[in-house]
Amino acid sequence: MHSPVLTLVLHLEEVLIVGAALFAIGLYVALSKRNAIGILMGIELMLNAVNITFLGFARMSVSEDPIQGHVFAVFVITVAAAEAAVALALAVAIYKHRETVNIDQIDLLRW
Amino acid sequence: MTMLLDLITGYWWDARDLSNMTRPLYEFLRDQGVSDAGIFVISALLGTLAIISFVGAVAIINIWVERRVVGRMQSRLGPNRLGPFGLLQPIADAIKLMQKEVLQPASAPGWIYTVAPIAFTVPGIAILAVIPWGRNMVLANLDVGLLYILGLSSLAVLSVFMAGYSSNNKYSLFGAMRVIAMLVSYEIPIVAGLLGIVLFAGSMNLQEIVLFQEEHWAFMIMLQPLAFLIYFFSISAELNRTPADIAEAESEIVGGYHTEYSGMKFGLFYAAELINAVAVSAIIATLFLGGWWTYKLDEFIPGWMLLIGKIYGVYFIFVWTRGTLPRFRIDQLLAFAWKWLTPMALINVIVVAAEVLLWNETGWSDWFWIPAIIAINTALCVGLIVFFVKVFAPKFQRFPTRPRFYPGIDVPSLPAVTPPDFARKGGPA
Amino acid sequence: MIEDNGIVIAFWILSATTIACALMTAAVRELVQAVLFLALTFVGAAGIYICLSADFVAVAQILIYAGAVSVLMTFAVMLTPAADRHNSETIFQAPALVLSGLLLAVIVFVVLDTDWAISDAGAFQTTAASLGEAFLKPYVVPFEVASVLLMVAMIGAIVLTRELEEDDDA
Numbered sequence: 001m002h003s004p005v006l007t008l009v010l011h012l013e014e015v016l017i018v019g020a021a022l023f024a025i026g027l028y029v030a031l032s033k034r035n036a037i038g039i040l041m042g043i044e045l046m047l048n049a050v051n052i053t054f055l056g057f058a059r060m061s062v063s064e065d066p067i068q069g070h071v072f073a074v075f076v077i078t079v080a081a082a083e084a085a086v087a088l089a090l091a092v093a094i095y096k097h098r099e100t101v102n103i104d105q106i107d108l109l110r111w
Numbered sequence: 112m113t114m115l116l117d118l119i120t121g122y123w124w125d126a127r128d129l130s131n132m133t134r135p136l137y138e139f140l141r142d143q144g145v146s147d148a149g150i151f152v153i154s155a156l157l158g159t160l161a162i163i164s165f166v167g168a169v170a171i172i173n174i175w176v177e178r179r180v181v182g183r184m185q186s187r188l189g190p191n192r193l194g195p196f197g198l199l200q201p202i203a204d205a206i207k208l209m210q211k212e213v214l215q216p217a218s219a220p221g222w223i224y225t226v227a228p229i230a231f232t233v234p235g236i237a238i239l240a241v242i243p244w245g246r247n248m249v250l251a252n253l254d255v256g257l258l259y260i261l262g263l264s265s266l267a268v269l270s271v272f273m274a275g276y277s278s279n280n281k282y283s284l285f286g287a288m289r290v291i292a293m294l295v296s297y298e299i300p301i302v303a304g305l306l307g308i309v310l311f312a313g314s315m316n317l318q319e320i321v322l323f324q325e326e327h328w329a330f331m332i333m334l335q336p337l338a339f340l341i342y343f344f345s346i347s348a349e350l351n352r353t354p355a356d357i358a359e360a361e362s363e364i365v366g367g368y369h370t371e372y373s374g375m376k377f378g379l380f381y382a383a384e385l386i387n388a389v390a391v392s393a394i395i396a397t398l399f400l401g402g403w404w405t406y407k408l409d410e411f412i413p414g415w416m417l418l419i420g421k422i423y424g425v426y427f428i429f430v431w432t433r434g435t436l437p438r439f440r441i442d443q444l445l446a447f448a449w450k451w452l453t454p455m456a457l458i459n460v461i462v463v464a465a466e467v468l469l470w471n472e473t474g475w476s477d478w479f480w481i482p483a484i485i486a487i488n489t490a491l492c493v494g495l496i497v498f499f500v501k502v503f504a505p506k507f508q509r510f511p512t513r514p515r516f517y518p519g520i521d522v523p524s525l526p527a528v529t530p531p532d533f534a535r536k537g538g539p540a
Numbered sequence: 541m542i543e544d545n546g547i548v549i550a551f552w553i554l555s556a557t558t559i560a561c562a563l564m565t566a567a568v569r570e571l572v573q574a575v576l577f578l579a580l581t582f583v584g585a586a587g588i589y590i591c592l593s594a595d596f597v598a599v600a601q602i603l604i605y606a607g608a609v610s611v612l613m614t615f616a617v618m619l620t621p622a623a624d625r626h627n628s629e630t631i632f633q634a635p636a637l638v639l640s641g642l643l644l645a646v647i648v649f650v651v652l653d654t655d656w657a658i659s660d661a662g663a664f665q666t667t668a669a670s671l672g673e674a675f676l677k678p679y680v681v682p683f684e685v686a687s688v689l690l691m692v693a694m695i696g697a698i699v700l701t702r703e704l705e706e707d708d709d710a
Contacts, residue, residue, distance in 0.1 A: 007545065008548035010591075017651055020648060021644060023643070024641065029566045032630060038574065048582065051585070058594070061656060074596075074597060074671065078686045079689065085693050086696050089701045095620040148546060223573065253595065258599040262602035262607055272614055295608075
């Protein structure tokens with residue numbers, strides 16, 4: 001057989017850096033957006049970044065039971081779904097009272 | 112060239128499994144020194160090409176089939192001018208659609224408007240990749256094939272929303288929001304209904320499910336009649352076909368999400384509808400009707416031909432429902448998903464889980480369990496449907512005295528009507 | 541370490557797409573378009589999971605995130621019609637930018653500085669079956685707790701968005 005001309009290698013570090021970049025973007029979105037749904041988008045991005053990291057560790061790092069990373073990722077997805085449902089319901093409920101979902105206008109508890 | 116002739120003539124008879132025909136090609140390539148990765152890429156490309164050409168042919172043929180069959184069911188002729196039996200009509204339609212100008216609303220965000228029909232077409236084609244066409248004839252033998260199908264079919268709905276939103280038209284947006292409400296409701300009975308099959312087969316791999324049916328000598332529709340009915344109704348809602356096509360109801364919202372589309376962009380929506388119907392028929396044929404396996408018949412007829420026959424059988428039922436049933440209202444449709452299909456599917460899952468547990472624990476032979484399960488599940492299916500109809504269905508009134516919905520509103524009672532005497536002619540009393 | 545040219549190339553293409561879509565989610569000015577880019581990000585992340593041989597998680601990601609969560613978000617955007625659909629930033633934009641940039645720098649430094657214990661176990665064969673075993677044997681309590689959580693979330697969402705006028709009639 002011919003050996004391939006070049007062999008590309010994917011290291012764990014590269015997967016982790018991709019996850020970190022996604023996490024940073026998610027953090028920026030969650031911290032800076034004005035709309036409550038926009039903030040929720042940032043949180044979902046962060047959860048996805050964490051999942052990438054978990055699965056990268058499950059695939060490449062030393063572990064007695066590598067499926068644990070997948071188990072945790074599935075739990076993250078489950079909790080994220082529940083959290084999205086409740087958060088969006090909250091947004092809709094707030095909208096009913098205040099006609100806005102902008103967090104800088106929802107300041108009843110501020111002082 | 113001689114090699115090519117040998118390739119064709121030497122194996123011409125072996126059409127039972129088309130993978131037998133491609134194997135010599137791969138062996139030839141390996142002898143030429145192509146690496147395994149190269150052969151993998153070539154085989155994937157060949158399989159993709161086969162799927163896409165199948166989809167294209169099916170989309171063209173089904174335009175004719177659908178219009179013709181629905182026409183016959185509604186006592187019309189259907190297209191009959193162009194070519195014998197109007198067979199060339201789809202080609203004329205395609206040429207007409209390509210020549211039409213593609214209008215685009217000026218205020219629409221352009222990229223969403225353009226991407227939507229493409230994103231609507233792709234999942235239907237991609238679903239066909241996991242369908243097994245023969246014992247070795249499956250393009251992507253995914254371990255999570257069933258989940259893959261569910262995921263992709265839920266993606267199509269997002270593209271419908273894209274189309275409805277970007278059209279900047281209230282009717283389009285109505286259609287899009289109806290689709291989303293429907294998806295959120297119907298996803299649950301679909302998943303819960305298919306869970307019974309996964310429990311029986313012990314795998315989400317479609318090939319494994321077909322092999323399970325072969326091993327136990329029974330179509331899954333016999334073991335799971337209730338799941339079949341649930342899946343059939345739910346998926347015809349997800350497909351936006353007529354009993355449930357409130358997303359594009361012409362008489363209510365002018366075609367729904369594709370109101371603003373014209374030319375080939377509309378053509379893509381139209382083709383995608385047919386392709387999705389065929390993809391879903393293929394899923395039903397594989398999951399419930401044995402796929403390429405049909406008792407001993409698949410030893411004489413190639414399995415993929417049997418599968419295509421089954422696909423068209425299921426597709427005919429889809430066309431039949433479209434040709435005969437009236438359209439639901441949206442509240443009826445959502446109530447049907449939540450009050451009928453979801454509880455039925457959950458009861459079905461519990462019963463199936465108990466059966467599978469007993470089957471595995473007792474260790475009695477299949478010759479006892481398969482007929483027993485068929486009997487129990489058929490009784491369950493009939494019993495549940497009768498129970499739900501008796502308890503939950505609104506009572507049928509030939510001459511309604513008051514509106515069924517909005518019970519809070521006071522309506523003056525209608526004048527008494529004397530029912531005509533139907534019994535006179537021996538008709539229905 | 542993954543030494544498969546196809547997978548590595550696919551990983552980098554998918555990573556670039558995912559991060560680009562995530563950046564567009566942050567940058568785009570219209571909320572609905574942001575949701576659509578977010579859905580694309582989810583699909584790209586599912587592709588990355590497949591590259592890491594996590595097929596079950598990838599397909600669950602497409603089913604739940606791209607199919608349900610983003611649809612739910614569009615639903616929420618559409619249910620708040622009079623609200624501002626502009627995906628703008630508050631005054632915390634600059635601090636958020638600095639903070640996330642610093643966080644990224646720290647994580648990258650830690651990742652590059654640590655000596656990771658790399659196994660050569662290779663790809664998983666059947667993740668779906670072993671995940672099922674894991675859920676129903678060692679992780680059965682978290683599994684049940686997660687289902688209770690979903691139940692609570694469902695009831696909570698219904699209670700939060702219920703029409704308040706119904707209370708007067710009942």
